[in-house]
Amino acid sequence: MTSSSSPGISLKQEGISYIAGADLPALIVNVQRGGPGLGGIQPSQSDYFQATKGGGHGDYHLIVLAPASVQEMADLTIKAFDLSEKYRVPTMLLADGTMGQMMEPVELPEIAPKESEKPWAVRGTKMEREHNIINSLYLKPEILEKTNFERFERYKAIEENEAMYEEYMMDDAEICVVAFGIAARVSKNAVTAARKKGIKVGLIRPITLWPFPKEALKKAADKVKGFISVELSMGQMIEDIKLSTECKKPVELCNRTGGMIPTPEEVLASIEKLAKEAK
Amino acid sequence: MVVFEKPKALTDAPLHYCPGCTHGIIHRLVAEAIDELGVEGKTVGVAPVGCAVMAYDYFACDMVEAAHGRAPAVATGLKRAMPENIIFTYQGDGDLASIGMAETVHAATRNENITIIFVNNAIYGMTGGQMAPTSLPGQVTQTSPYGRDTAVQGFPIKVSEMLSALDGPEYIERVAVNNVKNVKNAKKAILKAFKNQVEGKGFSLIEVVSSCPTNWGMTPSKALEWVEEKMIPYYPLGVYKDKSAEKKED
Ligand SMILES: Cc1ncc(C[n+]2csc(CCOP(=O)(O)OP(=O)(O)O)c2C)c(N)n1
Ligand code: SF4
Numbered sequence: 246m247t248s249s250s251s252p253g254i255s256l257k258q259e260g261i262s263y264i265a266g267a268d269l270p271a272l273i274v275n276v277q278r279g280g281p282g283l284g285g286i287q288p289s290q291s292d293y294f295q296a297t298k299g300g301g302h303g304d305y306h307l308i309v310l311a312p313a314s315v316q317e318m319a320d321l322t323i324k325a326f327d328l329s330e331k332y333r334v335p336t337m338l339l340a341d342g343t344m345g346q347m348m349e350p351v352e353l354p355e356i357a358p359k360e361s362e363k364p365w366a367v368r369g370t371k372m373e374r375e376h377n378i379i380n381s382l383y384l385k386p387e388i389l390e391k392t393n394f395e396r397f398e399r400y401k402a403i404e405e406n407e408a409m410y411e412e413y414m415m416d417d418a419e420i421c422v423v424a425f426g427i428a429a430r431v432s433k434n435a436v437t438a439a440r441k442k443g444i445k446v447g448l449i450r451p452i453t454l455w456p457f458p459k460e461a462l463k464k465a466a467d468k469v470k471g472f473i474s475v476e477l478s479m480g481q482m483i484e485d486i487k488l489s490t491e492c493k494k495p496v497e498l499c500n501r502t503g504g505m506i507p508t509p510e511e512v513l514a515s516i517e518k519l520a521k522e523a524k
Numbered sequence: 525m526v527v528f529e530k531p532k533a534l535t536d537a538p539l540h541y542c543p544g545c546t547h548g549i550i551h552r553l554v555a556e557a558i559d560e561l562g563v564e565g566k567t568v569g570v571a572p573v574g575c576a577v578m579a580y581d582y583f584a585c586d587m588v589e590a591a592h593g594r595a596p597a598v599a600t601g602l603k604r605a606m607p608e609n610i611i612f613t614y615q616g617d618g619d620l621a622s623i624g625m626a627e628t629v630h631a632a633t634r635n636e637n638i639t640i641i642f643v644n645n646a647i648y649g650m651t652g653g654q655m656a657p658t659s660l661p662g663q664v665t666q667t668s669p670y671g672r673d674t675a676v677q678g679f680p681i682k683v684s685e686m687l688s689a690l691d692g693p694e695y696i697e698r699v700a701v702n703n704v705k706n707v708k709n710a711k712k713a714i715l716k717a718f719k720n721q722v723e724g725k726g727f728s729l730i731e732v733v734s735s736c737p738t739n740w741g742m743t744p745s746k747a748l749e750w751v752e753e754k755m756i757p758y759y760p761l762g763v764y765k766d767k768s769a770e771k772k773e774d
Contacts, residue, residue, distance in 0.1 A: 263591050367586035367602070369566035369609050376535075378580045380589040
């Protein structure tokens with residue numbers, strides 16, 4: 246396991262790509278700050294693209310988990326280790342500066358240590374087996390292609406089985422707010438406030454950013470009039486919303502960036518505007 | 525009576541090195557040291573990016589292929605996670621002294637209990653003969669076609685001298701493999717570098733002055749002469765640091 250904040254994570258991308266290429270389990274925690282460059286030191290979600298689309302060089306994915314509370318920081322850390330070991334895929338816990346700094350009660354679950362079989366590990370042959378090699382180099386393109394195909398078979402299984410999200414007031418919703426991490430907490434307040442004003446709005450909070458909860462969004466697209474992506478960036482997750490819903494319904498962006506956080510009032514205004522337009 | 529056989533710590537894979545390249549000799553010496561200490565079953569080697577990138581196929585112990593220059597960081601992780609195992613890296617001069625300089629210096633100053641075999645052939649071999657941090661003043665390479673101009677490209681890095689200025693490392697020696705006498709000496713030094721680790725003494729680095737006939741544009745025998753006449757005068761052989769021996773003298 247390793248952790249850092251945005252600029253440090255950029256630095257680690259070389260290693261992350263090698264870990265993905267060598268099919269090693271690992272947990273990387275990114276407590277995001279504003280960028281690009283040295284940027285700032287306030288909360289941000291602007292490493293979304295980097296985390297969900299690969300980050301380093303080559304054909305690979307990370308499993309990306311986005312906690313929205315201190316409790317989830319703990320729970321998803323455990324989940325991240327398990328997923329990473331199960332699929333031999335590096336996993337990222339994508340938090341932000343608020344998650345890193347806030348205080349909340351947290352219950353640490355009792356977990357029995359698990360011994361997982363690792364017949365591939367390099368702990369010495371003990372002269373009992375052929376040598377193991379941890380490697381990401383395949384000079385023959387046919388072989389490299391094969392290993393990439395094999396890895397993407399695992400990614401397919403992950404996409405089919407591991408997408409996680411939370412729905413809030415979505416049953417009769419006509420507007421769907423999509424947000425993760427701290428943005429989801431702000432958005433929840435805005436959704437509650439909008440409901441008090443009689444606007445039928447709900448929230449989908451992706452907990453896994455990769456795999457992205459495509460199916461949930463696709464289903465929502467059939468019944469809502471529009472989406473609002475609330476992000477602490479110039480709008481990155483919005484692209485995945487558009488892809489998942491195949492642009493069936495309009496997707497608006499409600500965002501702040503550079504370390505700024507949208508207020509519930511700003512999100513509410515966005516909801517009210519879309520409600521008016523969608524009529 | 526068997527007078528000569530292949531070390532057990534080498535696999536049967538045919539080496540891909542150019543004819544007359546001294547990488548092969550150095551592989552053999554490392555494997556002999558592993559055999560003599562009887563540690564193959566608990567040894568994990570770290571291969572570099574460079575001509576020795578496929579060393580993972582040649583050594584019979586468990587192997588890891590590191591990113592360019594990062595072998596000492598990988599070795600640090602392996603050793604700290606598995607202190608009972610024997611961990612070595614095998615790195616070229618581009619790998620260790622250029623992109624991997626930070627990893628090298630910090631592993632040395634932390635006195636990580638690892639063994640580093642540092643192959644200094646004064647050039648980037650694998651990529652076709654570019655100037656390395658260790659290329660000699662005036663040396664003609666692909667990227668210094670008029671010879672390394674120290675006013676523009678600076679001076680070669682003398683890794684053994686530089687690291688021995690640190691308090692951290694246990695043992696640093698520079699050897700060569702251009703003649704029988706030097707090969708025997710190199711063997712002794714490499715064996716000691718592994719033995720130090722077995723005894724928990726700490727960071728041991730053996731710089732092996734090596735040849736690259738292909739990219740130097742020389743026949744193998746001419747290349748060995750060049751080692752004697754040009755390389756060794758600039759990179760004097762000898763023990764640069766031996767903390768345990770210093771302690772005995774006190
Ligand atoms: C980050 C990165 N940069 C560059 C390369 C390309 N590369 C492969 S081998 C090599 C040079 C290695 O030279 P050296 O360490 O001197 O070893 P030699 O081949 O001479 O044994 C380089 C630059 C790479 N693989 N990764
Ligand atoms: S290019 Fe040079 S260092 Fe590489 S194998 Fe050939 S002779 Fe050896």
